[in-house]
Amino acid sequence: MTETVSAEKNLSAQRPILFRYALLQLRDRELADDAVQETLLAALQSASDFEGKAGLRTWLIGILKHKIADHWRRSAREPSVPEFTQADEDDADTGQDEFFMSTGHWNGGPKAWADPEAALKQLEFWTIYETCQNNLPPKMAKVFMLRELVGLEADEVCREAGLSEANYWVIMHRARLRLRECLDIRWFNNTKQEKHHA
Amino acid sequence: MRSCRDISTLVSQGLDKKLSLRERFTIWLHVMMCTRCRNFQKQTQFIRKAARHYIDDL
Known part of the structure; x- marks a missing residue:
């Protein structure tokens, strides 16, 4: 029980950074908030995966990226900003x-x-x-x-x-x-x- | 004596990690005498603040 509480606390501490990450790509506060909520929920559901919390944020951002990609797929619109994954030289x-x-x-x-x-x-x-x-x-x-x-x-x-x-x-x-x-x-x-x- | 290029590199690094005492002292000595590096230091701090305002108002 207490484990779940501290897991939630750890997760919600990451919320502002996740939100800004999502906002930068989705350019919509409501959509960004949804994506972050879905991310945190998904994270909680597999809470056992983030025991070594050193890479917690990296792991969460990985989930968030999927949520953002899902959004673009659903809305069948092009991302308004270039994807962060694009390379250039x-x-x-x-x-x-x-x-x-x-x-x-x-x-x-x-x-x-x-x-x-x-x-x-x-x-x-x-x-x-x-x-x-x-x-x-x-x-x-x-x-x-x-x-x-x-x-x-x-x-x-x-x-x-x-x-x-x-x-x-x-x-x-x-x-x-x-x-x-x-x-x-x-x-x-x-x-x-x-x-x-x- | 470090060049302005070196000092501004250190100043920039100081915004992204904790510098050693020696590095901070090197910057401090330099910006006391060098207006342009001092401006760079102040203005990059300002840019950090502006960047945060920008995303918060997005």
Whole structure:
């Protein structure tokens, strides 16, 4: 009896991350919530499988992926976002480096941003944010989203995306450099357009 | 003396794992003198916050 209670507790602690994972793919809070509930129920029904809880989250995400795939099959619609499983070979761009000189100094480099907190309250900022995020090469975007949107730990992202640890550090570094630069050009140091004070 | 490329790599890693005391000290010494790396540090923290807002409002 107490075992079931603690199993439920362990499972529900995973709920926020599962929800964000589902939301990112289904783009609908209600559908995401359903998928997570089905996942947790399926997990409870085979509770004996997750005794070694080290890989609990990976196991749950495995179940969740099936639920999401089921949803797309039922609705006979194409996923609105590319599946996380898609591969691409944009690792090539890690060779040349537009952010740093050969000496390791910044090429240009981050200028100050005035009052970034205020941007969070502006609708137009979020359009820009989304554009910048979507401008990342697909695999980089996936790694970034699993880490920063879903909130998986680095080693979990590596498992999810089939990356070595060394690769992970390179990709996340570049994702942050790119996103930062894009936000800088399109929003924070954008001199072309008036945007402040909504 | 570490380069800005190295420091920004460490800063980025610091968002994804716990750095050693030595690594944190290296960053700290560097950003005291380097505005651009300091901006990178602040702005990547901001991006993390923005990312979380983004998914919460999706």
